[in-house]
Amino acid sequence: MTAPGEASRRKPARRPTIKDIARRAGVSESAVSFALNDRPGVSRDTRARVRRVAEELGWQANSAARALSGERADCLGLVLARPARTLGVESFFLQLVSGIQEVLSARKTALLFQVVEDLDTECALYRRWWAERRVDGVLVVDPRTQDPRPELLAALGLPAVVIGGPATPGPAAEPPAPHPVLSTVWADDAKAMARILDHLHGLGHRRIAHVAGMPGLAHTARRIRSLRAEAGLRGLDERQVRSVTTDYSDAEGAEATRRILDAAAPPTAIIYDNDVMAVAGASVAAGRGISVPGELSIVAWDDSPLCRVTHPRLTALVRDTPGFGRLAATELLAFLGGGPPRTVQGELPHLERRESSGPAPHYR
Amino acid sequence: MTAPGEASRRKPARRPTIKDIARRAGVSESAVSFALNDRPGVSRDTRARVRRVAEELGWQANSAARALSGERADCLGLVLARPARTLGVESFFLQLVSGIQEVLSARKTALLFQVVEDLDTECALYRRWWAERRVDGVLVVDPRTQDPRPELLAALGLPAVVIGGPATPGPAAEPPAPHPVLSTVWADDAKAMARILDHLHGLGHRRIAHVAGMPGLAHTARRIRSLRAEAGLRGLDERQVRSVTTDYSDAEGAEATRRILDAAAPPTAIIYDNDVMAVAGASVAAGRGISVPGELSIVAWDDSPLCRVTHPRLTALVRDTPGFGRLAATELLAFLGGGPPRTVQGELPHLERRESSGPAPHYR
C-alpha cells in the first residue's frame, strides 16, 4: 500500500523529552524540569549537568505540553482586518511586525498573524483564539472611533495592547485616557500635525487641504481634529483647512485630489495621510501641469521608498514604525508578566523636508 | 498587595472543557470526544445531544491539549528572511499571506508568521519550531539557487511546500524536478518572460535590459536564463539582452538604471523584476528627460497601485498572488492529510499593457 518513499517520508524522528534527559543525567524528570526552568531545588552541579545533556540532545520544550500545564501559550496574536482589495502597497505592517518580532523572538514567543476581511471576523477570531487558548494576548491595530474590540477583549480577559491610540477619542492634544484593562501605545498625532503646519504655515500656505484615511479609524479622526486645532492656533479658520476621508487607496487619493483642485479657491498645499495617496496626488498634479512645489506643495504622512522615487521627491513625515512595534510588544509582554496596563507614547515623528514643499505661490 | 482592579483583571474566566460537556450531556468524556470528532462509537442521538451541549457552552478544543495528544498543532509556519532595511514597499507578501489564510481559516489552522534577518536565523527557527512541535509544516518562500532549507526540512521530517519553484534549477523552460519529500508550487517564469518578449520584440525592441532582483534567489536565476533563451529564439544575441542583479530596492533600481542608460549603446526597453524598481527607473528616465515610451519602454514584473500612479502608467506583468498563496496552502494541507508531495503550477500571469511601453525608437 505505502510506497517505499511513502514510508520513510513519515519517519517519526522522535524529539527528545525531559524523560530522555532525566535518564541520561541520572535524575528524575522533575529535577530536570527544575534545572531547566531556573527553579530552586537542584544543586549547581546537577543543574549544570542537566543543562549540558539537554544541550547535547537538542532538547526544546514541547510548546503544547508547556502550554497545557503552564497555562501559557508563549504566543501572541495579531489580526489585520483589511478587505483583500485594499491590501495594496503597504510598508507599514511588515515594518510593524518586524519590530514586534525583534522583541518577541528574544523571548521565544511566537506570533500568530492573520489577515481577515472585516471587524466581525476579527472579533470572532479573538473569541476562538481565546477559547482554544492559542494566544496569551493580542496586539490590536487600526483602532476605530466606535470600536467593539476593547470591550470584547476585556470581557474575555484576553490581555491586549492597542496600537495607535485608544478607541475612545479624547481631546486631540491630550494623551488617551487609560483603559482599565488594556495597554495602549499611541503616537501624538497632534504634535505631528503641528510640525507639518509649522512647516507649511511658515512657507506662507494659508489654504491647506487634508486627504485623510478611512473615516472610521481613530487616528483619522484625531488627525482631522488636530488639523483644525492647529490651524486655529495659527489664525486660520475652518474653511481654509479642509479634510476629506478616503480608503487609503491610490484611486481615492487621486480622485480626492482632483476634486480638491477643482474647487473655486484650491489650496496651495495638500497633506496626505499615507504615501500611496501622496504619490497618486502628485501624479494628478503632474497630469494637470500644476507645478510642485511651485503652485502646490505636497506632504505625505508616512515615508517610504515611494516618496523618493517621484519627481520631485515628497516631503514626508517619518515615523519609526519598527520602533512602534517594539514598544507595543514590550508593553504587552510587561503586562503579561504582571505589570499594570499602561499608556505609553511612541517617538515623535519628524518631518523630512524634500522638494515637494516650498513657498506658497503668492509669497514668491 | 494587589490593587482592586489588579485582582479583577486577572479573572480566570474558565473556558468549558469536554468534562463540562460530559457532565451536562450525561455521558463519559470519551463519548464526547468521539461525538465531536465524527468517530464511530456513539449513537446518532447521543452525538446530536453532545453537539448541542458543546454549542451551548461555546466549547472549543484547547489547542495545546489537542496538540499534545493528537500530535498535530493545527498550525503552519511562514518565515520571511529579509533584512529589516529591505522591508520597504512590499505588496507581494501581504497578498500571499492573505491567500494562504483564505484556505487555512476554513480549516481552523493557524499561521505562525515571522520576519527574520537572514537565512541562518530562518533555519534555526525551523529547528526550533520542529523541536517545540509548534507547527505541522511550513511554507518556504524565496527559494535560492543554493538553498539549505529543503535538505534541512527533509532531515527534520518537517513537511513543507516551497513557494516559487525549487531550489534546484532545472532548464529554464521545464517544470522543476519534483523533490522526493517537499511539495512545490511554481510559476512558469519562462513563459511569463516569453510574453514580455513577445510584446517588446513585437514593438521592434532589439536591445533590452533586465534589472533583476537578488542574485541568490532561484527565480532571479530562472528569469535571467529565460530572458537569454527567449531572446535567442528571436534571433537576439547575448550582448543585446543584459541582466543586472539588485537588492530589489528603489535605490539599486535607480542606480542600475543610470548605469544602463550610460552605456555606449543603451537599450530601448528595460524589464524590472519588481514594481518599486520600475517606478524608480521611470523616475530616473524622467529626470534625464528621456521620454517614456518614446525613447525608452518600461515593463514591470509585478503589478501594484504603484504602476498606476506614475506618468505614464507602467506596463506590468499581473500575477494572481493571493491565488498563489491559496494554491500553496492547499498543497501543504493535502500533503499533511497524507497526499503525496507534488509539484503544481500557478496560473500564468498576463501582461497588462499600459502607456510605458511602445514602439522602439527606430521603428517610428
Add this chain to the structure above:
DNA sequence: CTCCCGTGCTGAACCGCATTAGTGCACGAC
C-alpha cells in the same frame, strides 16, 4: 439454549511538561 458478534458506551492510560507533596539525609541546636 448457547455462542458469537456488533453496537454504544465507559474507564484508564497516555501525550510532555509543571508543580506540589513528600522523602531521605546531613547538620546544628538543645
Add this chain to the structure above:
DNA sequence: GTCGTGCACTAATGCGGTTCAGCACGGGAG
C-alpha cells in the same frame, strides 16, 4: 541522643484532550 530544619531530590498529580481495551446488552446463527 533526639529533634527540628533545610537541602537535594523523587513520586505523584494534573492540564484537556485522544485512544484503546474492555464491558454490558441485544439479536441472529447454529
